[in-house]
Amino acid sequence: MRALIIGCGYVGVSLGAELVRQGHAVFGVRRLAEGDLKAVGIEPLVADITRPEDLAKLPGPFDWVVNCVSSSKGGVAEYRQVYWQGTRNLIEWLSAAPPRKFVYTSSTSVYGQTDGSSVKETSPTEPASETGRVLAETEQLLIQAAQTQGFPAVILRVAGIYGPGRGHLFQQYLKGEAKIPGDGQRIINMIHRDDLVATIIAALKNGRPGEIYNAVDDEPIAQIHFFRWLSETLGKDMPPFVEADSTERKRGLTNKKVQNRKLKMELGGQFKYPNFRKGYTAEIQRLADNS
Ligand SMILES: NC(=O)c1ccc[n+]([C@@H]2O[C@H](COP(=O)([O-])OP(=O)(O)OC[C@H]3O[C@@H](n4cnc5c(N)ncnc54)[C@H](OP(=O)(O)O)[C@@H]3O)[C@@H](O)[C@H]2O)c1
Numbered sequence: 608m609r610a611l612i613i614g615c616g617y618v619g620v621s622l623g624a625e626l627v628r629q630g631h632a633v634f635g636v637r638r639l640a641e642g643d644l645k646a647v648g649i650e651p652l653v654a655d656i657t658r659p660e661d662l663a664k665l666p667g668p669f670d671w672v673v674n675c676v677s678s679s680k681g682g683v684a685e686y687r688q689v690y691w692q693g694t695r696n697l698i699e700w701l702s703a704a705p706p707r708k709f710v711y712t713s714s715t716s717v718y719g720q721t722d723g724s725s726v727k728e729t730s731p732t733e734p735a736s737e738t739g740r741v742l743a744e745t746e747q748l749l750i751q752a753a754q755t756q757g758f759p760a761v762i763l764r765v766a767g768i769y770g771p772g773r774g775h776l777f778q779q780y781l782k783g784e785a786k787i788p789g790d791g792q793r794i795i796n797m798i799h800r801d802d803l804v805a806t807i808i809a810a811l812k813n814g815r816p817g818e819i820y821n822a823v824d825d826e827p828i829a830q831i832h833f834f835r836w837l838s839e840t841l842g843k844d845m846p847p848f849v850e851a852d853s854t855e856r857k858r859g860l861t862n863k864k865v866q867n868r869k870l871k872m873e874l875g876g877q878f879k880y881p882n883f884r885k886g887y888t889a890e891i892q893r894l895a896d897n898s
Contacts, residue, residue, distance in 0.1 A: 611636065611669040613656060613697070614676030615644055617773060618712065622673065622804045623649040636665070656693035659700065668704035671811045675712040683737045690745045698752045709760045710810045715796055715823060717743045717764060720863035723794055727866045728819045746819065753817035761814030763806060766823035766865055769886060770800030771893060780837055780846065789851030791831025796823045796865040799880035809874040820870045826882035827864035836884060840891065
């Protein structure tokens with residue numbers, strides 16, 4: 608297949624490298640030139656998805672397209688530009704030569720639940736944060752395009768990504784900067800980068816257009832259990848408890864258990880790291896080997 612990965616960052620580069628390994632021709636887009644792409648066999652392309660004129664120059668057609676662009680910095684306006692407008696530009700550009708499948712990495716932040724309940728793909732998506740709302744609206748663009756134009760979009764709602772060199776709470780813990788708000792019962796949902804890469808490839812092959820799948824591991828976990836495991840495994844102190852922030856909801860901090868049953872049933876495959884303990888055991892070992 609000719610595969611185009613738009614947003615060759617943490618996930619995109621690993622995805623591209625795996626697709627190259629599986630024998631596909633892989634092209635990778637980002638705004639800044641080359642970097643590490645050629646080293647893993649990805650053909651680098653420079654484009655900004657907020658600029659339709661850049662997209663028009665890309666060497667299509669492509670069989671598979673993955674949009675895993677991220678607006679890591681910037682406020683809501685940039686979020687809207689990169690996710691909503693960028694996705695709109697992609698749908699329009701690809702309508703001339705549609706791919707066989709288009710995968711978009713949305714986020715579990717579209718679920719605004721704060722009561723610790725279980726959520727699945729049909730649960731309400733009413734995020735309190737404006738950025739969460741932009742992502743929910745971006746999903747709607749794709750669902751509409753799938754329903755009205757037959758655009759082959761598959762949406763993955765991705766949980767917090769961790770893996771080599773990544774994982775916000777883990778990095779904070781290692782630096783001694785982690786804190787546990789309230790009683791630590793807030794649930795966090797995660798997925799290891801390697802399992803996300805496998806999930807994206809499964810979605811490219813078998814995802815049903817117009818469908819949404821939660822991309823999350825098997826075990827939502829309360830923050831306190833996460834830190835307790837780290838503390839016992841590394842023989843270090845627990846982080847201090849701090850008062851829960853009354854602005855948590857406004858900041859979009861949610862509390863929910865994201866379920867992956869649909870993903871498991873329809874896209875199959877076993878996770879290499881079904882829970883954070885497996886994933887972080889590997890990461891701790893990697894760090895020990897490197898030091
Ligand atoms: N990190 C998480 O925990 C998490 C959770 C849920 C969902 N997600 C989603 O998962 C996906 C992958 O995340 P990631 O951590 O791999 O992101 P990342 O490391 O920040 O990479 C994002 C890539 O997008 C490129 N990019 C940004 N703006 C662009 C634009 N306008 N046009 C073209 N390329 C652009 C960046 O390169 P340049 O800056 O050079 O353009 C970079 O290569 C994203 O869609 C993200 O929203 C992430």
